[in-house]
Amino acid sequence: MTAASDVGYHAQRQARWHYGEVAFWLIVLACGFLFPSRYLIMTDILRLALFAMSLDLILGYAGIVSLGHAAFFGVGAYAAGLLALHGIINEPVLALVVAGLAAMVLGFGTSFLVIRGVDLTRLMVTLGIALLLEALAERFSNVTGGTDGLQGIEMQPIFGQIPFDMFGKAGFFYSLAVLFVLFLLARRVVHSPFGLSLRAIKNNPLRAAAIGIPVNRRLIAIYTLAAFYAGIAGALFTQTTAIASLDVFAFERSADLMLVLVIGGTGYLYGGLIGAVVFRMLQELFSTITPQYWQFWIGLVLVVIVLVGRQRLHRWVLYVPNLIIRQVAGRKAVVAVPESDT
């Protein structure tokens, strides 16, 4: 092998599909058939996963912290709700994209405020924007329905063919398809030169500029893309639950998202997905055991995760699966562990 082809091979190392990844998606798909009574919670997890993947794009790759990611979720949710309520766009997939674009416009507009300054400034600016939007949504209740939210949303069939059913089956597979398509896109983006340049900016913005990377432009681009993803997640929320209320902008929503990524890890795309599953499961588990104090236990779990270290936890959790995979498919196929810690 020549040095150049060797370089090409190793440069694509991360971009190749691992057995673990294929297994992950097959398991997710299988869940749709194995647990027909759990569509609602599983759809909820998919939405949260997409939303978390959006935050991972800016936090895990570009190093932009945000406490106001619900702003984009909310705009997507209301956009989808209004489109359906007033019959502007009846076809859900098209409405989904338009709602995502609405959030994207907001993302682009606010990106100029966010990319300036350091982490603390960013936390405050993002938080402020989300609070601002929540207040605006409450003020203009003639459009948003105020504290009652948008009511009486009726969703038309997907592509005019597949109606949303009361068990949430269509909603689940619809959400899964959206998540998977957007995951594929994100996967493509993070393994491109553009994605690599984001990681470089996160690591060392000074050096990134010194090799000719237009740092601000790249940050604006990824922030805008992340806003699109979050908007889609919000639109999915409205479309699958047929409600949009003020809590789509709530601070808790943005804060939960951070917890999801603390659990799942950042910078390898699966962090948001795994984190969403674990977070919702823990929430379910603890609220069944102690309906009043479940937040205490979630908090305790988070402290343990931070103290023990997520990488070590991942190694423990993946120990047995990797042992099996190694037997079947050889050493190289083991399930990826996040490469960077935030």
Place this chain on the structure above:
Amino acid sequence: MTIALETRNLEKQFGGLRVTRDLSLKVEQGARHALIGPNGAGKTTVINQLAGVLKPNSGRILLEGQDITDLPVHKRVLRGLSRTFQINQLYPDLTALETIGLAVSERLGHGGDWWRRMGTRGDVNGEIAELLTRFHLLDVMNEQTVTLPYGKQRLLEIAVAIAAKPRVLLLDEPAAGVPESERHDILAVVGALPREVTVLLIEHDMDLVFSFADRISVLVSGALLTEGPPEQVARDPQVKAVYLGEEAVNV
């Protein structure tokens, strides 16, 4: 001779402190020009202004006759001005392969490409392989930068700057902190730079300066003290007094 890089009456103040005083410097094309001076003379401040990290209070900077004073850092790189850092400025989480691959991609205009995967362009791969080989990094290309020994990191630091294919290269103490055993690699790499690349070198190591440079400017307290070929600067009594004398004491 054409002038590759020039400053005209450059001034920089931090509060009341004048760190660059009316500095007019001309670096000829293809030159091996060294900028020396005692600690605190403001050498790195000059480099930072040339590279665009700091904005001068007044004065102009010209690259190949074009005024670049108001250009941001990344645009100067695209115009052919690249630099290394006195203290390594690398990407701890990225591998040597990724670090160089990114620099090459950016230069060839693929940096904004969000669709095609890294490693699928033959011309980029070829150039990465060539650089990794030239800088003795091929065997460690898949290791994260943070895990590399310091000498290798130093080589990577220079390789990244070279990957931008500069016509003017600013070297900020390339051998700083490198253990004796690994100095040879660095010096060989610096010495082997093609002649068409103009080099402005900042260095404390007098052996390196006098073996490498064909022209030396001496900076004291932010102002130009003297300038000339190495023999002349070495004989200059003023220079001996402020700089070489101090060096001799250190030895």
